[in-house]
Amino acid sequence: MNFAQIILPLNLKGTFTYKIPSDFKDKIEVGMRVLVSFRGKKIYTGIVFQFHDEEPEGFLPKDIISLLDDAAIMPQSQLQFWQWLSEYYLCNLGEIYRFSFPASLKLESETYLKLKPYVSVAFENLDVHEMHLIHALEVRQLINVTEIEAFIPKKEIVKTIKSLIDLQYIEIDEKIAETYKAKEVAYLRLKNPAEIRASLPEILLSLKRSPRQQELLLSILEHETEFAGIPLKKSQFLDQGNFGTAPLKTLISKNWVEEYFMQKDRIELYDGETESREQLTPEQQTATKEIETAFGQNQNVLLHGVTSSGKTHVYLEIIEQTVSAGRTVLFLLPEISLTKQIVQRLEKKYGRQLGFYHQKLSDFERVEVWRKVRNGEIKVLVGTRNALFLPYSDLGLIVVDEEHDSAYKPREVSPFFNARDAALMLANFYGGRAILGSATPSVESYFLALKNKIAHVKLRHRFGNVNLPVVQIINFKEAQDSKKSVGNFSLGVIDEIKKQIDRHKQTMILHNRRGYSNVIECESCGYVNYCSNCDVVMTFHKFSNEMKCHYCGQKAAKPKACPRCNSANLNLRGVGVEQIHEEISRLLPDAEVDRMDVDSMRKKFAYEKLYEKIEEGETDVLVGTQMISKGLDFENIELVAIPKADSLLYVQDFRAEERAYQLITQVSGRAGRVSGEGKVMIQTYNPEHPVFKLIAEHDSTEVYTHLLAERQKFHYPPFVKLIMIEIKHRREDKADRCSQFLGSVLRKYLPEECILGPEKSPIAKLNLLYQYQIWLKLPRKNYAEYKSLVMKSLDEVEDIPAYKSVKKLIFVDF
Numbered sequence: 001m002n003f004a005q006i007i008l009p010l011n012l013k014g015t016f017t018y019k020i021p022s023d024f025k026d027k028i029e030v031g032m033r034v035l036v037s038f039r040g041k042k043i044y045t046g047i048v049f050q051f052h053d054e055e056p057e058g059f060l061p062k063d064i065i066s067l068l069d070d071a072a073i074m075p076q077s078q079l080q081f082w083q084w085l086s087e088y089y090l091c092n093l094g095e096i097y098r099f100s101f102p103a104s105l106k107l108e109s110e111t112y113l114k115l116k117p118y119v120s121v122a123f124e125n126l127d128v129h130e131m132h133l134i135h136a137l138e139v140r141q142l143i144n145v146t147e148i149e150a151f152i153p154k155k156e157i158v159k160t161i162k163s164l165i166d167l168q169y170i171e172i173d174e175k176i177a178e179t180y181k182a183k184e185v186a187y188l189r190l191k192n193p194a195e196i197r198a199s200l201p202e203i204l205l206s207l208k209r210s211p212r213q214q215e216l217l218l219s220i221l222e223h224e225t226e227f228a229g230i231p232l233k234k235s236q237f238l239d240q241g242n243f244g245t246a247p248l249k250t251l252i253s254k255n256w257v258e259e260y261f262m263q264k265d266r267i268e269l270y271d272g273e274t275e276s277r278e279q280l281t282p283e284q285q286t287a288t289k290e291i292e293t294a295f296g297q298n299q300n301v302l303l304h305g306v307t308s309s310g311k312t313h314v315y316l317e318i319i320e321q322t323v324s325a326g327r328t329v330l331f332l333l334p335e336i337s338l339t340k341q342i343v344q345r346l347e348k349k350y351g352r353q354l355g356f357y358h359q360k361l362s363d364f365e366r367v368e369v370w371r372k373v374r375n376g377e378i379k380v381l382v383g384t385r386n387a388l389f390l391p392y393s394d395l396g397l398i399v400v401d402e403e404h405d406s407a408y409k410p411r412e413v414s415p416f417f418n419a420r421d422a423a424l425m426l427a428n429f430y431g432g433r434a435i436l437g438s439a440t441p442s443v444e445s446y447f448l449a450l451k452n453k454i455a456h457v458k459l460r461h462r463f464g465n466v467n468l469p470v471v472q473i474i475n476f477k478e479a480q481d482s483k484k485s486v487g488n489f490s491l492g493v494i495d496e497i498k499k500q501i502d503r504h505k506q507t508m509i510l511h512n513r514r515g516y517s518n519v520i521e522c523e524s525c526g527y528v529n530y531c532s533n534c535d536v537v538m539t540f541h542k543f544s545n546e547m548k549c550h551y552c553g554q555k556a557a558k559p560k561a562c563p564r565c566n567s568a569n570l571n572l573r574g575v576g577v578e579q580i581h582e583e584i585s586r587l588l589p590d591a592e593v594d595r596m597d598v599d600s601m602r603k604k605f606a607y608e609k610l611y612e613k614i615e616e617g618e619t620d621v622l623v624g625t626q627m628i629s630k631g632l633d634f635e636n637i638e639l640v641a642i643p644k645a646d647s648l649l650y651v652q653d654f655r656a657e658e659r660a661y662q663l664i665t666q667v668s669g670r671a672g673r674v675s676g677e678g679k680v681m682i683q684t685y686n687p688e689h690p691v692f693k694l695i696a697e698h699d700s701t702e703v704y705t706h707l708l709a710e711r712q713k714f715h716y717p718p719f720v721k722l723i724m725i726e727i728k729h730r731r732e733d734k735a736d737r738c739s740q741f742l743g744s745v746l747r748k749y750l751p752e753e754c755i756l757g758p759e760k761s762p763i764a765k766l767n768l769l770y771q772y773q774i775w776l777k778l779p780r781k782n783y784a785e786y787k788s789l790v791m792k793s794l795d796e797v798e799d800i801p802a803y804k805s806v807k808k809l810i811f812v813d814f
């Protein structure tokens with residue numbers, strides 16, 4: 001065991017060979033973090049991936065500088081998972097490492113050094129750089145590698161640090177301890193309780209003129225009498241008693257009250273009572289049994305339950321079984337939403353054994369959850385896709401809720417992987433099981449179930465045997481021709497909304513397009529406003545009165561006149577959700593109409609506030625984008641209207657029909673969840689379209705038969721494996737040439753019918769980069785071989801110096 005393969009936090013292929021110094025040999029473990037230098041300059045924290053004895057050819061491996069952990073920080077199963085991800089999704093281990101580790105656990109040039117305690121330095125033996133560093137550390141205590149660059153030449157840094165570490169003069173500061181400080185929370189108590197009690201009458205008398213101070217002091221006293229031993233949290237106490245900080249300050253200055261601090265978990269957890277679970281319905285019980293049976297046969301499960309069938313209750317049952325067996329549970333959500341019913345229930349049940357992990361946490365918070373998972377303090381973790389990478393020691397169950405959601409495979413962040421499929425593999429590496437749950441499974445998961453690769457467990461009825469909503473398809477052309485429409489609505493829909501309002505019921509209107517209008521167009525010269533970074537027209541947002549690019553986020557002022565011909569005749573084309581909201585507010589002036597989309601929900605707590613408002617029945621009509629389709633479980637929503645349903649279908653994407661089916665069904669599923677009198681009105685110019693008709697029939701088997709037939713006919717997944725390669729460069733000609741070249745190399749190895757393109761991407765320019773795409777449709781049989789030929793082709797392109805600067809992004813199964 002002389003060498004170690006190390007994963008570095010760099011987007012480079014493979015792992016890197018380092019020599020293990022003899023004094024580390026009995027301490028080093030796979031999964032530990034180590035400090036190494038790379039390409040002479042920089043220092044990185046790497047992860048030990050493998051050991052071996054093969055002397056590398058052609059270069060002398062460097063020594064590992066130091067070990068950063070006493071024991072492996074990464075479990076073996078996680079490393080196996082990384083390796084699988086990198087092979088399956090054709091991404092680099094370093095990319096996975098960068099994505100999955102909290103920043104402060106993967107220090108690079110940010111590494112901090114310090115003097116070892118009680119050393120006496122023999123300065124006469126040091127060279128000038130070593131001396132400088134010691135002096136600097138005497139003054140500053142902690143210095144990071146970047147700061148050292150100010151006084152030691154870059155290429156000498158590693159040597160200097162290493163030599164001082166060898167001499168045992170300095171050491172690496174443990175980064176977790178260094179950047180991570182647990183949050184302190186303020187508490188209040190009486191300073192000298194016995195004294196105060198003894199002289200209480202005098203004290204109160206002296207406070208006669210300051211009733212707030214008096215009241216505050218008495219409240220603290222009361223708390224200490226009544227809840228002796230329970231700390232009094234300052235913020236909560238001031239809030240509840242409606243006290244300001246001024247009277248408190250005075251009491252503190254008079255030495256009667258004192259403030260003290262205690263470490264507290266950063267993540268607030270429910271501390272109240274735990275609640276017992278409700279009895280499962282017979283159908284839910286059967287489903288639970290089927291899941292147990294499947295698990296017993298080492299099969300994963302697709303839990304396919306219609307909207308409001310109570311999938312939550314089934315999950316809770318299986319989660320409880322797993323936790324009782326002493327194993328950990330990961331509950332994956334497409335996006336974190338703390339209002340979700342299951343989250344609230346889990347919180348009540350598991351209290352401090354529940355953890356959250358998602359993109360919105362700070363680095364401190366991430367490290368905290370990381371450690372708790374590592375220590376086994378967390379039994380149930382609710383998280384988004386990055387929670388797959390926590391250092392679980394014994395993962396027994398992964399639930400992937402709303403498994404069809406495309407938020408599981410964003411195209412914006414690398415590495416590109418589908419968290420749903422990755423979850424199946426991760427469970428496998430831990431010897432655990434997975435449940436994929438949805439009312440509208442992805443075609444891929446449905447196909448797996450059809451082929452018996454996973455068990456298909458169904459819930460066909462809503463809780464309480466309530467009816468699914470009645471779906472009505474409205475021929476909008478007819479409505480317009482017979483003058484039974486106003487703006488974007490047929491009179492039938494408007495009448496129905498009015499009826500619901502009269503009955504004190506609520507309506508949801510889905511329009512999945514942000515902004516007010518798609519395009520501002522000049523009537524005189526035809527000018528439209530393009531984003532300067534992207535080949536995309538900018539969307540007009542009336543509410544904020546600006547133009548926004550939905551791809552790069554760029555904003556611009558709304559033009560008053562055409563920038564090209566100066567005409568003031570600017571037209572708004574294309575309908576956005578803001579416009580639908582405005583239209584409904586105008587048509588129903590007495591109704592309370594609210595809007596829910598990413599633009600209106602940006603403010604802190606905007607979502608929570610609106611959620612409350614809907615729950616309290618204050619909202620009559622909720623207009624929104626796909627956001628309204630997710631997880632809302634309200635009693636009073638009876639009507640769902642989709643005014644421009646066709647816009648969901650005509651999207652350039654082979655998954656458009658699947659998405660439309662899912663979105664319409666999900667949003668419809670919000671209606672009539674208790675009464676069973678839900679109604680859905682779909683306005684379309686294509687009333688005969690099979691997707692609309694099948695949705696109305698509530699026959700999911702037929703829907704998937706239809707979708708699968710289309711996929712088979714046009715050679716799309718799951719019948720072939722799809723890999724898309726996107727080539728990006730600042731210069732269009734270069735992106736073009738590189739993609740042509742890659743295309744020809746691919747054609748050298750792969751059959752012609754497997755390759756489509758290269759072609760300009762649907763968005764030809766994004767964020768200043770020109771984009772080209774190549775689509776590969778590979779047979780499922782011998783897929784691994786085909787894939788290795790794809791890799792080979794990419795390597796050949798990579799070898800051309802001129803194309804090194806061209807970005808090549810690979811999307812497997814997207």
Ligand SMILES: Nc1ncnc2c1ncn2[C@@H]1O[C@H](COP(=O)(O)OP(=O)(O)OP(=O)(O)O)[C@@H](O)[C@H]1O
Pocket residue numbers: 278279280281284305306307308309310311312313341438439463631633669670
């Ligand atoms: N066994 C049960 N006992 C009591 N209430 C139940 C039970 N099962 C389901 N419910 C209630 O029925 C409603 C629908 O359940 P839930 O939200 O879990 O459905 P779902 O299958 O997740 O639906 P969707 O896919 O639409 O989100 C909830 O209000 C839930 O509390």
Ligand SMILES: [Zn+2]
Pocket residue numbers: 531532533534536549550551552553554767
């Ligand atoms: Zn843009």
